[in-house]
Amino acid sequence: MCSPPRGLRHRHPPPSMSRPRFDSLLARLMLAQMLLTLAVGMLFAAWLAVARVRAAAAPYAQLWAANLSAAAVRPGGDDDSLASPGYPIHRSLTLPSGPLTFRLGFGPAAGYFEEQLAMHGVVVDETRLGWQGDVLTLWMHVLPPGRQAVWLGLPMPPVWPTWSGLNFALTLFILALVGGMSWTFARRVTRPLEQLRRRMALGAMAYAPHDSHDSADAPAEVLAMENDYNKLIARLRTAERERAMLLAGVSHDLRTPLGRIRLAAEMLPATPETQADLAIITRNVDHAGRLIGSFLDFVRAGSLPMDETVDVAAVAQAVVSRFERPVWELRLEIQAAERLVLHRANALLVDRLIFNLxxxxxxxxxxxxxxxxxxxxxxxxxxxxxxxxxxxxxxxxMLEAFARGDASRSVPGSGLGLPVVQQVVSRLGGTLQFTRGAAGHCARVTLP
Structure with a gap:
């Protein structure tokens, strides 16, 4: 709405370019999709591991069965026997203790491997996985016929293929692809909502419904929300228009009898006995007139169109001059090299804003x-x-209509000065703040 001075333009980024918060709907959708993708990936990896173990169980059982049977009945501890090339057998009467040894009694893979060994004459009633030094070792509790049970361990066959640079690059590509697809999907879902929010914010300042052709490609739920919002705005505009007409009509109707009362008081002969009473009547009529003027200002603040370009500096100078105060009581400082212009504003409302403050x-x-x-x-x-x-x-x-503080009840007023200011500032899309510091009390109006 405002045209900044030439030397001050583009010094700061506009508020719309602020960094989005992490708790936005877009971020939550992306996080949910990434977590879902991670969960699906872990389930797929677990299923793939089980499938690979089941596929390798039968060949390994057939390859190792004879050597495992021989190692189970051979006396002594560890020896140099091999289940197959590269898989030395460790023999122990008791399971080596360690915090990293756990039982593989769950899942179909371990049970299927034990079944395959039993088909080749090696009976195993328990399978565990643990570390033997720095080697992941598969321990099997073997029950040889007529002999004492023994634990046989051998290096765990690889379940996954060897990690390589190609696999690493492929993983990064898949993660980037999933992230990009998640962002695109989340953005496509949230963009209509963001557009609707912006249109609502722009329309709420003037109770103006917005056209729905800009969101024709939005989901049905968003279109329904937009339609309901337009109906709400229409009802609010009707209520606001009726309220404004009521206040304006009442104020106009009250001014006529007040004018007659004042005229009658002025036409009465001024005698020492009636002069004080006439002054009271005139003063009360003037006070009632000011109250009616405040009501009309409050009505205009919400109904006058915002279709003018206003030089705020010129309006402020005119307002300050109307107070007819000396410089030491009222001082105006314009801290800008060029004109301060508001677009899509109203000169009368800007005048009333500055005057009321x-x-x-x-x-x-x-x-x-x-x-x-x-x-x-x-x-x-x-x-x-x-x-x-x-x-x-x-x-x-204090910004509510007719609200007055206890300390100001002895001061003539209607309680509509600041509410009019707040209403005008809201229609201009600005903010109103009050601060207290060493320099005194300040009211600050910020208009974009």
Missing amino acids: IDNAFKHGRAPVSVRLGHNGVALILDVCDLGDGLPGGTGA
Whole structure:
């Protein structure tokens, strides 16, 4: 909405380029897909390992059966016998103890291997896997006929193929492919939701429904949400329009009798006995007129169109001049080399925004009041500061219509000054903040 000065443009990245949070829907979808892919991959690897063991069980059982039978009945400990080339047999009456030895009694692979050995005359009732030095060893509890049971161990045959550079590169490629597909799918799912959120944010500022042709390719659920949102906006616009018409009508109808009362009071003869009463009547009529004016300002803040280009610096200068205060009480500082322009705004609402902040500072704060107007390269900044104590109670409560603090009840007012400011700032897409520091109390308006 705002055109920054030439020397300050593009100094800071726009807020829309901020880094997305990790807890976004996109990140969660990607994490869920990666975890699911990892779980599926682990299940596939386990199934592949079982399949390879079952496929190798019969050949290894046939190859090792005769040598295992001979080693089981041979007296003594370890010897130089081989189950097959490269597979020396370790013989022990007791299982070597160690924390890394566990039983292979689960799964179909171990049982199938024991069945294949039994078919070749080698009876095994227990199979374990453990480390013998730095070698992964397969231990079998063999029951030779008429002899004492013995533990026979030999190096575990490889279940997986030898790891190579090609396998490593293929693994990286698969991971990159899965990650890319996960990001593409998650982005495709979340993009319509993000577009809908942005359109909702833009339409909420003016209670404006948005066209659905931009999201024609969105999922049916998103289109249903958009349709329901448009219906809600239509109801809100109708309620807002009826409320504005009611307030405007009531305010207009009240001004006519107030004008008659004032005229009648002014036409009465001013005598020493009636002069004080006439002054009270005139003062109360003026106060009621100001209240009605505040109601109308509140109505205009939510109904006037935002279709003008406004020079904020010129508006601020005009507002400050209307207060007719000396420089030591009210000072305007414009900290920009060029004009500060707001697009898609309304000059009357910007005028009312600045006027209400200054008026609120004088009524509830303490002079001097300083008005600073500038640009930080991203947004227009308006600061109105005074030496008062700041807002009483919570800031949110003071922004509600007709809300007044205890300390301000003795000050004439309607309780609509800050609510009008908040409504105008919201329609302009900005923010309103209140701070208290060594320089006093400040109200800051940021308009993009």
